[in-house]
Amino acid sequence: MTTSFKIKSRKTMGLAAMQGRGFYYPFDLSFDSNNRIYVLGRGHDYDTRGCRITVMDMNEEYHGTFASFGTQDGQFMWPSSIVISNSDKIYVSDEYLNKITIMTTEGKFISSFGQFGEDDGQFDGPNGLVFDNENNLYVVDHRNGRIQVFDEEGNFIRKFSSQGKSEGNLNLPWGITFHSDDRLYVSDWGNHRIQEFTTDGEFVRSVGSNGDKEENILHPSSCAIDDIGNIYVSDWGNHKLKVFDKEGDFLCSNRGEATLSEWAKDFLNTNVEEKEARLKSNLDFDLEIFKNDPFKESAHIEKLFWCPTSLTFHKGNLLIVDSSRHRIQVYNKVYKV
Amino acid sequence: MSNNEILLMAHLMRRVGFGSTKDELNKYVKKGYDNQVDEILDLEPNYEVSNHMINRYQPDYESPMGSSANGATWLYRMVWSDFPFKEKISLFWHGIFATGYAKLANGYVLADQIRMFSKYGLGNYQDLLLHLSKDPAMIIWLDNCESHKGAINENYGRELLELFSMGTGNYTEKDIKEAARAFTGWTIANKDYMTAKSQRDSVWPYGRLAMHFEYKEDDHDGDEKTFLGETGKFNGEDIIEIICKQKATAKFISRHIYSFFVEDEPPVPEWPYKEPNNPEAIEALSEVYFDKGYNIKEMLRFLFKSKFFKSEKVWNKRVKSPIELVAGTLRITKEFSRPDKQQSLTNSHTQFMGQHAMNPPSVEGWHWGTEWLDSGTVVERVNFSSSKLGNVNNLGIRRIIDNIKSNISNQFTPEFLIEIVLEELGAIIVSKTTKDTLNDFVKSKIDSEKALTDDNLSEFLQLVGAMPEYQRT
Numbered sequence: 001m002t003t004s005f006k007i008k009s010r011k012t013m014g015l016a017a018m019q020g021r022g023f024y025y026p027f028d029l030s031f032d033s034n035n036r037i038y039v040l041g042r043g044h045d046y047d048t049r050g051c052r053i054t055v056m057d058m059n060e061e062y063h064g065t066f067a068s069f070g071t072q073d074g075q076f077m078w079p080s081s082i083v084i085s086n087s088d089k090i091y092v093s094d095e096y097l098n099k100i101t102i103m104t105t106e107g108k109f110i111s112s113f114g115q116f117g118e119d120d121g122q123f124d125g126p127n128g129l130v131f132d133n134e135n136n137l138y139v140v141d142h143r144n145g146r147i148q149v150f151d152e153e154g155n156f157i158r159k160f161s162s163q164g165k166s167e168g169n170l171n172l173p174w175g176i177t178f179h180s181d182d183r184l185y186v187s188d189w190g191n192h193r194i195q196e197f198t199t200d201g202e203f204v205r206s207v208g209s210n211g212d213k214e215e216n217i218l219h220p221s222s223c224a225i226d227d228i229g230n231i232y233v234s235d236w237g238n239h240k241l242k243v244f245d246k247e248g249d250f251l252c253s254n255r256g257e258a259t260l261s262e263w264a265k266d267f268l269n270t271n272v273e274e275k276e277a278r279l280k281s282n283l284d285f286d287l288e289i290f291k292n293d294p295f296k297e298s299a300h301i302e303k304l305f306w307c308p309t310s311l312t313f314h315k316g317n318l319l320i321v322d323s324s325r326h327r328i329q330v331y332n333k334v335y336k337v
Numbered sequence: 338m339s340n341n342e343i344l345l346m347a348h349l350m351r352r353v354g355f356g357s358t359k360d361e362l363n364k365y366v367k368k369g370y371d372n373q374v375d376e377i378l379d380l381e382p383n384y385e386v387s388n389h390m391i392n393r394y395q396p397d398y399e400s401p402m403g404s405s406a407n408g409a410t411w412l413y414r415m416v417w418s419d420f421p422f423k424e425k426i427s428l429f430w431h432g433i434f435a436t437g438y439a440k441l442a443n444g445y446v447l448a449d450q451i452r453m454f455s456k457y458g459l460g461n462y463q464d465l466l467l468h469l470s471k472d473p474a475m476i477i478w479l480d481n482c483e484s485h486k487g488a489i490n491e492n493y494g495r496e497l498l499e500l501f502s503m504g505t506g507n508y509t510e511k512d513i514k515e516a517a518r519a520f521t522g523w524t525i526a527n528k529d530y531m532t533a534k535s536q537r538d539s540v541w542p543y544g545r546l547a548m549h550f551e552y553k554e555d556d557h558d559g560d561e562k563t564f565l566g567e568t569g570k571f572n573g574e575d576i577i578e579i580i581c582k583q584k585a586t587a588k589f590i591s592r593h594i595y596s597f598f599v600e601d602e603p604p605v606p607e608w609p610y611k612e613p614n615n616p617e618a619i620e621a622l623s624e625v626y627f628d629k630g631y632n633i634k635e636m637l638r639f640l641f642k643s644k645f646f647k648s649e650k651v652w653n654k655r656v657k658s659p660i661e662l663v664a665g666t667l668r669i670t671k672e673f674s675r676p677d678k679q680q681s682l683t684n685s686h687t688q689f690m691g692q693h694a695m696n697p698p699s700v701e702g703w704h705w706g707t708e709w710l711d712s713g714t715v716v717e718r719v720n721f722s723s724s725k726l727g728n729v730n731n732l733g734i735r736r737i738i739d740n741i742k743s744n745i746s747n748q749f750t751p752e753f754l755i756e757i758v759l760e761e762l763g764a765i766i767v768s769k770t771t772k773d774t775l776n777d778f779v780k781s782k783i784d785s786e787k788a789l790t791d792d793n794l795s796e797f798l799q800l801v802g803a804m805p806e807y808q809r810t
Contacts, residue, residue, distance in 0.1 A: 016402075016540045025396050044397035045681035046405045077678065078394070095394075096678055174393075189393070219389055237389055264542030271541070274533050281527035287549060295388075299400065299445055299547035306544075307396060324400040325543040 007232075007243055007334045009257035010317065013060050014039070015264050016326035021062045022263060023326050024050025028222075028310040029319060030084040032105050036063060038090060039321070039328070040082040043069060051076050053090070053107070058317070058330075060262040066107025067092075074101065074109035081175070081310075083129040083137070085152055091137060093126040100126060100139065100154060113154030118144055121156040128176035128187070128222070132199055138176055138184060145170045147186065147201065160201025165191055168203035175222030175234075175310060185231065187220040194223050194233060207231055207248040215250030217242055224311035224318060226333050232318060234308040239294045241305065241320060243334045251334055256298075256305035258322065258329050298324070305329070342366045346373065347764035348652045349641060351810045352598050353377050354421040355665035356763040358733075359740075374641045377422050378459070378634055385417040386675065394676035401444030402540055408660075408694030409684035411451060415664035416673060423455045428660060429597045430454040431695070434469055434501060435702030436478045438695055442538040443474075445547045447695040450474040462590060462631040463581040466502065470573050473525045473548035477535060479700065482524040484517055486558040491517040496700055498580070506609045507585035508565060515562040519571045522557030525550060581631050584623065591622035594636060599646055600654040601706030618645045653766055653809045656709050659690035661810060662718055666725045666802075669762060671733030689717045710808075722802035726762075727795045737761045738794050749786040751779040758801060767806045775800065 015022035025042040032038065036057050043050025048069030055063035068075050078096035085091065089110065090103040099114035114123045124143035131137055136157060137150045145163025147170075150156055161170050171190030178184055183204065184197045192210035194217075197203055208217040218237030225231055229246030235253070243251040260268070268275035283302050290297035298306035306324035313319075318331040346366050350357040354377075357365065365373045391413055392399040398410040415424045436450055450472050457465045469475055475493070476482050484490035494517030498508045525531055525548045533539070534546070562571045565579050580586055592613055596602035599618070603611050613619045621643070622636055629635035640646050657665065663686055667673065673680055687694060691714050697703055710718075728734055741757050755775050759765045767775070778800055783793050801807060 015542050016544045018540075024402075042396065044402070044406065045395060045409070045678055046397065046403045219393075236393075258543070260542065267541045271537075271539075274530070274537065274539060274541075277530040277533040281530040283527070283546075285526070289549065295399070296547070300549065302543055302546060306400065307392065324396055326540075327543055 004337045005243065005251040005334050006337050007241065007252055007254050007318075008332055009254075009259070010330045010332055012258045012261045012327055012329050013056070013058075013263075014261055014327035015267060018047055019049045019052070020065065021054070023054055025323055026054075026309075026321050026326065026328070027079065027323060028081045029312055029321055029328065030082045030090070031312070031314050032084050032088050033086075035314075036105070037319075038082055038084065038105070040079050040092060042079060042323070051079060053082070053092075058314075062263075067103070071097065073112065074103060074107070076101070080125075080127045081129045081140075083131060085131055085137075086135060087152070089152070091129055093129050093139065095125040095127055095142070098123040098126060100129070100137075100150075102154070111154065113150070120159060121148070121150075123148075127174050130176045130178045130184070132178050132182070132184075133180070136199070138178070140173050140176050140186065142170075142173050142189075145173070147173075147176065147184070147197070158201070160197065161186075167206060168195070168197075170195070174220070174236075177223050177225060177311075179225040179229075185223050185225065187222050187233070189219050189221065189236070192217055192219060192237075194220060194231060205248065207244055208233060208242070214253060215242070215244075221308065222310045224313045226313060226318075230334055232311055232313075232334075234305075234311050234320060236307055236309065239298045239305045239307065241308065241311075241331070254331070255294075256303055256322070256329060258303045258325065258327060261327060264327075342370070343760075343764050344652070344766065345370065345647060348647075349373065351665070351763070352646075352655075353641070354425055355415060355661055355668050356810075358669065358763060359760045362764055371642060374638065377420055378638055378641075380420065382418040382420045382423055384414065385419075386413065391676050395678075395680075398676075399448075400544070401448060402545060403444060404438040404693075404696055405681070405684065405688075407438075407444045407448045407451070408687065408696075409681050410448065411694055412660070412664060412667070412684050412687075413673070413676075413680065415660075416667045421664070421668075423458075424664075426458040427451050427454040428658075429593075430458050430465075431697075432597070432702045432705070433593055434475065435697035435700055436472075436474045436695070437697050440535070441474055441477050442535045443545050443548070444695070445545050446474040446477075449547065451695070459634040459637070460632065462586075462626070462633055463577055465633070466497075466577045466581070467574060469501070470497070470520065470523060470577065471550040473531075473550060476523065476525050476550070477532065477548075481520055482528050482532065484521050484523075486521045486556050489514065489517040489521060489558075493517065493520055497576075500605065500701060502580045502589060503583055503585040504589045504605070504608055507583065512564055515564040515571075516576050518558045518560075518562055519564070519576045520573045522553040522555075523550070523573055524553055524556070587623035587626040588619055590633075591619045591626060591636070594622060594633075594640060595619060596705070598637070598640060600651045601656065603706075604704045604708070605701065615645055618643070653806060655810050656706055657808055657810045658703070658705060658709060659687040659692035659714075659718070660694060662690070662722065662808065663687050665810075666722050669733050669737075670725050670728065670731035671736075672725070672728070672731040674732060686717065686721050690714045690721070715808075718808055719803045722807055723799040724802075726802040727799035729791045729795050734795075734798065737798075738791060741794060742789055745786065745789065747786075749789075751776055751783070754779055754783065754789075754797075758797065762798075762801060762807075765801070765804075765806055767804060771804050771806055775804075 027042045029039045039054045051069035081093045098116040101112045102110040127142045128140035148159045174189040175187040194207040221236035222234045231244040233242040241254045298304045309323040310321040320329045397406040479493040481493040
C-alpha cells in the first residue's frame with residue numbers, strides 16, 4: 001500500500017488593514033525571544049501606510065505597529081524581509097533603498113548598512129535574511145545573484161554564489177532558511193528550485209524543478225525545514241504550499257484552507273450587513289474558467305493562497321505569509337495518512 | 338527605402354501602438370507595409386517583463402486594492418510589449434465601454450474587463466458584446482444586477498443601444514425597456530456580498546474578491562418581447578444578435594474605429610447632428626463589417642491598408658490621449674527596464690493630464706481630440722514629455738544621443754541635426770514654424786559639432802518634447 005501524506009491548516013491570523021491592527025501586503029515575519037511576531041508589511045506604491053511592522057502573538061493579541069514609509073532612518077520603501085537576532089535586534093532588508101536596517105523590538109532605530117552596488121557589502125536588491133547559530137547574518141543579494149554574510153553589526157565577512165542557471169548559481173533568489181545542521185536553503189526564484197548550501201557556500205543539492213506536474217515548483221519565494229528534515233516550499237507562482245521529504249522527494253501539497261481569523265470575526269461582528277451578505281454567499285466554488293490559472297482562481301476564492309511569500313516554523317507551527325490576502329495561514333507539520 | 342515609406346510606417350506605428358524608434362521603423366519598412374499590418378493584427382505580442390516579475394516587486398499591480406494600480410500595470414504592458422497593439426485595442430474599447438472604479442471599488446474586476454477587451458476585442462463584435470454583457474464590472478457599473486423580472490432597471494439596456502452599438506435616434510424608449518427585460522437574470526455570483534463590499538469600499542477581511550457572471554433563470558423575464566421590430570421570447574443573446582444586424586450598428590462602430598485610428602470625430606452625443614468627417618470611409622467600413630461577419634480585426638485590416646488611412650492628410654491629425662502620450666514617451670526613454678517604484682508616479686501623470694485609466698468621468702467615457710487640451714493639461718503634457726526626453730540618464734535617450742553624435746560626424750549643419758533628431762524620435766513631421774523655432778535654437782546653442790554636448794542635446798530634446806507636433810499622433 002502506498003503511503004500518502006497530508007498537511008492541514010490549524011488556523012488563520014490577521015486582517016487586511018491599511019493601518020493599525022492588520023497587514024497590507026505582508027511579506028515576511030519573525031519571532032522575538034518573547035514569542036511575539038513581527039509582521040513586515042510591504043504596503044504598495046499608492047498607499048504607503050501598509051509599509052510598517054505589526055506586532056502580535058499566536059493568540060492574535062495585538063501589540064501595536066511601528067516603522068513607516070520613507071527614506072529616513074527606520075523607514076522603508078520596498079521592505080522585503082525581516083529577521084530577529086538572538087539578542088532581539090530586528091533586521092529588515094529594503095530592496096529599493098539597498099540597505100539593511102537594524103532596530104530594537106520597540107521600533108527604535110539602531111543603525112543601517114549597505115548601499116547600491118556590486119562590491120563587497122553593497123547590494124542590488126537585498127531580500128531574504130537569516131542568522132546561523134553563530135550569529136552570522138546571511139543576506140540574499142538578489143539581483144547580484146549571491147549571498148553575502150555579515151556579522152551582527154553589519155561588517156562584511158564573505159560571499160558566495162553568482163548569477164546564473166547552473167548548480168550553485170542563483171537567478172533572482174528570494175528567501176533563505178538556516179537549518180540546525182549548518183545548511184542553508186535558498187529559494188532560487190528565477191530557476192524554480194530550492195538550493196542547499198553549506199554555511200561556507202558549498203553547493204550541496206537542488207530540490208524541485210519547473211514543469212506542470214504536482215511536484216514541480218514555479219518561482220519559489222521561501223522554504224522552511226521541520227525537525228526531521230522535510231522541506232516546505234512556498235510555491236509562489238503556483239500559489240501552493242509544497243512539501244518534500246529530506247531526500248527531496250515530493251510528499252504533498254496544499255492550495256490553502258484559510259478560515260476567519262479572530263480579527264476577521266471582530267470585523268464582521270461589527271459590520272453586520274457585510275456579515276449577513278457574506279453568510280449567504282458561496283465563496284468556495286469550482287468553475288471551469290479558473291482551470292490552469294491559479295492566480296485567477298486565488299483572486300476569486302478567498303480561502304486559497306494568493307502569492308505566499310514566507311514560511312516560518314515556530315514551536316511546531318508552520319506560519320505562511322499569504323501576502324495578497326493580507327493574512328497568515330498556520331499549518332501543522334506534514335503527516336502520514 | 339524612401340523617406341515617404343518611413344513616414345508612412347511611422348504613421349501606422351503611432352496609430353496601432355505608441356510610436357516606434359528609427360531602428361524599428363527601418364526594420365518594419367524592409368518587411369513591407371502590408372506585411373507589417375498583417376503581423377500586427379495576427380501575431381501575439383511578446384512582453385519583455387513577465388507578470389510574475391511585476392507581481393513580485395509590485396504586488397498591488399496584479400492584485401489591486403485601490404484605483405490606480407490597474408492603470409500602472411496596463412502602462413507597463415504598453416511599454417514592455419514588442420507590438421502594443423493589444424493594449425491599444427483595449428484602450429479603444431475602454432474608451433467606448435467606459436467602466437470606472439468610482440462605483441465598483443474593485444480594481445481586480447476592472448483589470449479583468451481590460452483583459453477581456455484584449456482577448457475578444459479583435460474578434461466578432463457580437464461575441465464582444467456578449468462578453469461585455471456578462472462582464473461583472475459592467476454588470477455592477479450599469480446596474481444590471483439590480484434589474485429583475487417584473488422590476489427592470491433599464492440602465493444597461495439604454496447604454497447598450499445608445500453608447501455601445503447603435504447611437505441615439507435608431508431605437509425607441511420601448512426598445513430600451515424590452516432589452517432590459519431580456520437581460521434580467523444576468524447578474525454576478527454572490528451579488529449581495531459583492532455589491533455590499535463595493536458600496537462600502539470594503540477590503541475586509543482579506544482584500545478584494547474577483548467576481549464572475551451568473552445567470553439566474555428564475556429571475557429572467559421569459560415572456561414575449563418586441564425589440565427593433567422583431568418579436569419573440571428574447572434573452573440577452575437574442576437582443577445582441579438583433580443589434581448586430583442593424584446598419585446603424587455597423588455605422589456606429591465604424592465611426593468609432595475611424596475616430597480612434599484615423600482622425601478625431603466630434604464627441605458621440607453630437608453624432609446624430611454632425612456628418613462623419615469622411616462618410617465614404619464609414620460606408621466602406623460598414624460594408625466590411627457585414628461582409629466579414631462583424632469581425633473587428635478584418636475591419637482594421639481594411640482600414641490600415643486603405644487610402645484614407647495612408648493619406649498624408651490624416652498624419653498627425655489626432656491629439657494624443659494622455660495614455661498615448663505617456664506610453665509613447667516611456668517607450669522612447671526606456672527608463673523602466675525592470676519594475677520600478679517610479680512607474681507608479683509616472684502613471685499618475687495621465688491622471689493629471691485628464692485620463693485616469695479605469696476611472697472615466699462617466700459612462701460616456703472621455704471626450705477625445707482637442708478636448709484633451711486646456712491650459713492646465715497642456716502644461717502638464719509639455720512638462721512631462723520635455724522632462725522625460727531631456728533626461729540623458731534614461732537608457733533610450735542615452736542611445737539616441739549616442740546615435741546623433743555618431744551619425745553627424747563631420748557633416749554637421751543645423752538642418753541635418755534637426756532631421757536626425759526628429760528621425761530618432763520616430764520620424765516626427767513638423768511644420769515650417771516649428772522647424773524655424775528648432776533652427777533658431779540650434780543656431781544659438783549648437784553652432785558646431787563641438788557643441789554637441791549632452792547638456793545641449795538634452796535641452797534640444799526638451800524643446801522637441803514641447804512642440805505641438807509631439808503632442809499629436
